[in-house]
Amino acid sequence: MQLAFLVKSLSADSALQVVYIVLAVWGWYLWLRGGPGGGGGMTHALVMGRFYPPHLGHHHLIRTAAEHADRVTVVVGAAQVETISLADRVEWLRAVHDEPVTVVGLPCDIPVDLHSEPVRRAHVANLLAGVRQAVVRAGLATPGRGGRRRVDRHDDRQRIARRALP
Template identity: 50%
Template sequence: MPRQGSGGVPGAAPDRRPEFGHGLVVGKFYPPHAGHHALITEAARRCAAVTVVVAPSRRESIPLPLRLEWLRELHATEPHVRFVGRYDDHPIDYTDPAVWEAHCAVFRAAIGDDRVDAVFSSEAYGAELARRFGAVDVCVDPSRVAVPVSGTAVRADPVQHWAMLGPPVRAWFVRRVVVVGAESTGTTTVARALAGHYRTRWVPEYGRELTAAKLARLRRTEPEATIFDVRWDRADFEAVVREQQAAEDAAARRSGPLLFCDTDARATAVWEERYLGSSSPRVRAAARRPDLYLLTDHRGVPFSDDGLRDGAHLRGWMTERFREVLADSGVPVIELTGPLPDRLGTAVRACDEVLAAGWSLADPISPRHST
């Protein structure tokens, strides 16, 4: 049975005195942005229950389940709002009653038998949609003054509208740049410097943290132990991949359009090969596809022994092994050579090209224009 005070709409908030019983919001949410959230929040404030129908066409680039996941996360504090997804591949023609009916049939199938009391929209079609549902038309910020953004604008230039995107949406759009290299070749220095240049985030190397922890544990029983006494097993490298990717994903939600990562699963596989003689299928299978690799050459970089490094004699081999592994990744690779300013200059130019390439999102179905 519906909860008391819900106006007969399942899922309604029980202790509110809303203006409307059941509100409807319809859109593609391609992608969800601050304007969408303001619209949904306004409907939630004024209705006992709200149904948001996410209705993209199949030609669009962002999967429907992902949009629903994002919206549910970003509106988790509004439990009387439900999100329902339906594909809608019908043409758009605001002058054709048959086309209107086709779209409304999709929306009705999503809503079910619940009566709609108000339709909330920022679009001109909201009035006709409300009329077809026998509902009140509630127009919210149609001129985009309160929240100056649109899905078209975001798709055209996500960087310009980055502040209008929620954390999970940013994580999907973010371009990931991975810096790899042999010991003491400046991967951390480069990653940190690039993050500062682009005013974004970088992800430190978890393997270094684990190395320090293993050495500290060993010294509890063997105070004279050094890095050469530390032992590794397969589980250690699986842990490095797991923790590194978790940290990367968390940072991506708070990052700017570029995220810099000091190592990844492919690099971890090379380290595993170095210490154990081979890399494991599980570590190799965890490899992702970043947007760019930056490989720091060992030549011209003095080896700095900080107590956690033991591979000065292997730096040449590791650089060459990284070249081989990255060549098979299908990801662009830029090698950084020379003094640090030269390396950073090369890296910045490569990262600028990544941003300039933009985001290739398929266009949604466009409205037909009457002649």
């Protein structure tokens, strides 16, 4: 084995670094695919949006999440000034999606200002509070326990599939 390192002018440490990089890339690949079998394997999926109004693309996203996860929490955000109430949107989604889907509403009356950093921070804080509330309601955490959970990125296959839906 040492002969290979001498011929290629590599030290054992360099070869070990290559092994670490290969294992890291392989782990990242498996993480993105959801495990060695690919797809699925999530215990909890979180779908967030305004659902103003809910349409076929929203329903497709929620159904797909339900196919790949044991539980799905849908967080519906709304402001009081919007013409369709938060309660109506939550009720419509609950009427269409049964177990394992849980739908919760998140009021958000923070003004929209795309160029204001304080307004952006307020929106993020409100969203994070709503997500924490949704996770607690779903029974996946207790208030004040802290701790981080892995949040899977949006599946690119769903971005492509959405183009076929209005």
